[in-house]
Amino acid sequence: MFTFTEKKDTRSGFGAALLELGKENPKVVALCADLTGSLKMDAFAKAFPERFFQTGIAEAHMIGMAAGMATAGMIPFTGTFANFSTGRVYDQIRQSVAYSGKNVKICASHAGITLGEDGATHQIMEDIGLMKMLPGMTVINPCDYNQTFAATKAIAQWNGPVYLRFGRPAVPNFTPADQVFVIGKALKLTEGTDVTVFATGHLVWPALEAARMLQDQGISAEVINIHTIKPLDQEAVITSVAKTRCAVTAEEHLKNGGMGESICRFLSEARPAPVEMVAVDDRFGESGTPDALMEKYGLTAQAVMEAARKAIGRKG
Amino acid sequence: MTYSIEQLEQIASQVRRDILRMVHGAKSGHPGGSLGCTDLLTALYFRIMQPDASRFRMDGDGEDVFFLSNGHISPAWYSVLARYGFFPLKELATFRKLATRLQGHPTPAEGLPGIRMASGSLGQGLSAATGMAAARKLKGESRLVFCMHGDGELQEGQIWEAAMYAGAKKIDNLIAIVDYNKKQIDGPTDTVVSLGDLPLKWSAFGWHVLECKGNQMDAVVETLEKAVAATGKGQPIVVIAHTEMGSGVDFMMGTHHWHGVAPNDEQLANALTQIPETLGDYPDTY
Numbered sequence: 001m002f003t004f005t006e007k008k009d010t011r012s013g014f015g016a017a018l019l020e021l022g023k024e025n026p027k028v029v030a031l032c033a034d035l036t037g038s039l040k041m042d043a044f045a046k047a048f049p050e051r052f053f054q055t056g057i058a059e060a061h062m063i064g065m066a067a068g069m070a071t072a073g074m075i076p077f078t079g080t081f082a083n084f085s086t087g088r089v090y091d092q093i094r095q096s097v098a099y100s101g102k103n104v105k106i107c108a109s110h111a112g113i114t115l116g117e118d119g120a121t122h123q124i125m126e127d128i129g130l131m132k133m134l135p136g137m138t139v140i141n142p143c144d145y146n147q148t149f150a151a152t153k154a155i156a157q158w159n160g161p162v163y164l165r166f167g168r169p170a171v172p173n174f175t176p177a178d179q180v181f182v183i184g185k186a187l188k189l190t191e192g193t194d195v196t197v198f199a200t201g202h203l204v205w206p207a208l209e210a211a212r213m214l215q216d217q218g219i220s221a222e223v224i225n226i227h228t229i230k231p232l233d234q235e236a237v238i239t240s241v242a243k244t245r246c247a248v249t250a251e252e253h254l255k256n257g258g259m260g261e262s263i264c265r266f267l268s269e270a271r272p273a274p275v276e277m278v279a280v281d282d283r284f285g286e287s288g289t290p291d292a293l294m295e296k297y298g299l300t301a302q303a304v305m306e307a308a309r310k311a312i313g314r315k316g
Numbered sequence: 317m318t319y320s321i322e323q324l325e326q327i328a329s330q331v332r333r334d335i336l337r338m339v340h341g342a343k344s345g346h347p348g349g350s351l352g353c354t355d356l357l358t359a360l361y362f363r364i365m366q367p368d369a370s371r372f373r374m375d376g377d378g379e380d381v382f383f384l385s386n387g388h389i390s391p392a393w394y395s396v397l398a399r400y401g402f403f404p405l406k407e408l409a410t411f412r413k414l415a416t417r418l419q420g421h422p423t424p425a426e427g428l429p430g431i432r433m434a435s436g437s438l439g440q441g442l443s444a445a446t447g448m449a450a451a452r453k454l455k456g457e458s459r460l461v462f463c464m465h466g467d468g469e470l471q472e473g474q475i476w477e478a479a480m481y482a483g484a485k486k487i488d489n490l491i492a493i494v495d496y497n498k499k500q501i502d503g504p505t506d507t508v509v510s511l512g513d514l515p516l517k518w519s520a521f522g523w524h525v526l527e528c529k530g531n532q533m534d535a536v537v538e539t540l541e542k543a544v545a546a547t548g549k550g551q552p553i554v555v556i557a558h559t560e561m562g563s564g565v566d567f568m569m570g571t572h573h574w575h576g577v578a579p580n581d582e583q584l585a586n587a588l589t590q591i592p593e594t595l596g597d598y599p600d601t602y
Binding site: 096101 | 374375383423424425432433434435439440444445446448449451454455457473474477480481484
C-alpha cells in the first residue's frame, strides 16, 4: 500500500519542473498573466528572465502569443488559474492552438473546488470537459507533487497542445520521485477483483484510502490512476473492468464532461458495466476551506467507498 | 527581384479577377473586403516580404512572415499566395469546396503552404504575430513579422490586449496593417460602434502610426517601405490603410452589401469587364 511522508501542493511540482526544463531546453518559454507566485513560476522567471513573458491580466492575448511563439519553434508554457486557462480563453485555444496544431502547453493551477475561499467565480469544475472536447488536445490531471513534476517534464517532449491541470492545496505526495510519466498510460495502484476505482487528480489519494476501507470489509478494489484523461487508456479500462465487472470514477470535476463521463462512454460501447460516479452534480461551487468543500460536495474517501459498494451491488 | 509599381498593379488586377471568380465559383465568400485588401497583400508579398515560396517552413526563419487576422478575406490571400507560387494556381478553383485546402477561412490544418495560423474568429492574429515577433527577438532572428486586420475587427478586446503588450514591451519587429474600409457586416463602422480617432488610439498604446491610401499601389509600397524603415526603434508599427470595400468593381463600392455575398453569373460578367486580365485566369476546373 502507498504511504506518504509529507503533503505538498501540485502547483509547486509544476514550478520546480518548469525551472528544470528551463535549464535543460532553451526552447522552453513561459508566459504568465499576473499570477506568477500562485503558479510557482517565479523561480523560472528569476532564472530565465529573457524567456519569461509577463502578459499582464490579458489571458486571451497570452494564449495567442503562445501560439505565435510555438509557430516560431519555441515550446511555450502558459500559466494562470484553471478557470482563466480554459473558459475565459476557449475560442483562443480552439482556433489559435488546437485547430492550428500549435505546440502550446496550457498549465492550469487552482483547478476544481479546492481553490477554496475565493468561491465559484474562480473555481472551475468544467475545465476537463471543455478541454477534452477539442480535437487533438491532450488532457492531463496528475495526482500529487511528484507526478505533477514528472508530467510537466513529459509534456515538454510531447509534440502538440496539452492541457495540464493541477491545484492549490497541499495533498499527500506518494508517487515515487523516480517514476517515469508516460502520457496516456494509466497506472494501476492496487490489484483488486471486486471493483475498479478510476481516479484522477486530487481524488487519487482518497481512492487509495477507500480501497483500504474496502479491504477491511473484505472487498478487493483495484485503484487505477487516470492521470491522462485524453487520450484515455482504453486498454487499462477494459482489462480491469473485464475482471471486476463494475467501476467507480472519482474526480474533482462536474459529472458532466469529466473523466467519469469519458470512461462511461467508452464502457457503454466496449463492455457495459455498472459505474458509480463520484463527482459534482450540475452546480457551481462556493466559498469555504478546501477540506470543507470536498466534504460538502462528496469528494471523499468515504464517498468513494460507498460508491464502490453500490457499484458492486448493481452487478448482475 | 524588384517588381515595378506597374507590374504590381498588373498582379493586383489579376488577383481581383481571381477573387471574383473564386467567390462566384463557391457561391459564397467575402468579395468586398478581399478586393479592398488586394493592393496591400500584393505589395507585401511581391515587393516587401518576398519569401521563398518553394520552401515554406512554419518557423519562417530567415524570412519575413505574415499573419492574416481578418481571415474572411481569404480569397485575396489565397490568390496572392498562389500567384506568388506557394501552391498551384489551378487549386484556386477548389475554394470552399469539399476536401479543399482552401477552407472558407484560412487554416494550417489542411497543409496549405503559406498559412501559419487559423483565423476567422476575429481579434486573435495580433497576439499570434506579437508572440512570433517576441520569439524572433529571443532567437536573434532579425526578419520581421507582419499582420493584417480588418477595421471592424478592432472592436474585439483581444486586439487591444495585444496592442498594449506590444507597445509596453517595445516589440519593434512587428508591423500591423489595418484595412480601414470603414464598413462591416451590419453597416458603416461609425454607426455599428465607431472606432473614434483610430490613429490616436494606436499611438496612445505606444505604436508608431503611418497612414496611406490603401488602393493606390505607389502609396502602399512607399508606406510599407517606410514602415520597414521604422522597425528596430523601440515601437511596433501600424499602417492604417484607407481602403475601399469592393475596390475595382463599381457596383461593389460605396456599400457594405458585398461584405459576404457572391456575385451571380451576370454580376460576375459585369465585374470582370471592369478588371483587365493581365496574367491569365486560373482554369475553371481543378
